[in-house]
Amino acid sequence: MAYNIGYKRSVERDLKKLPKAEARRILDQIEEELSEKADASPVLKRQFAGLRKFRVGDYRAIYAILGNEVLVLRIGHRKDVYKKEI
Numbered sequence: 001m002a003y004n005i006g007y008k009r010s011v012e013r014d015l016k017k018l019p020k021a022e023a024r025r026i027l028d029q030i031e032e033e034l035s036e037k038a039d040a041s042p043v044l045k046r047q048f049a050g051l052r053k054f055r056v057g058d059y060r061a062i063y064a065i066l067g068n069e070v071l072v073l074r075i076g077h078r079k080d081v082y083k084k085e086i
Helices: 009-016 020-038
Strands: 006-007 052-056 059-066 069-077
Touching: 006 009, 006 020, 009 020, 009 069, 020 052, 020 059, 020 069
Parallel strands: 006 069
Antiparallel strands: 052 059, 059 069
8 A cells, every 4th residue: 555645843843953964864764665665664562552653773763654654753863753743
């Protein structure tokens, strides 16, 4: 099943904090892989229950599957991405 990819407004702010090359690489992998295999990523627990994570090197994208759409909620370094509320 092919998913449409959408981004929350806060993702733009998250990406501005990253080097441009890293941001481009992360977005390219999200567009390429999540559109086809979004339901294959691990489901998160505790405060992020019901959401999923996508790993790109040391960075994580936290997203939700809503019907046939994937909504990316946050992108950040693995040490920081789980510390903030979504």
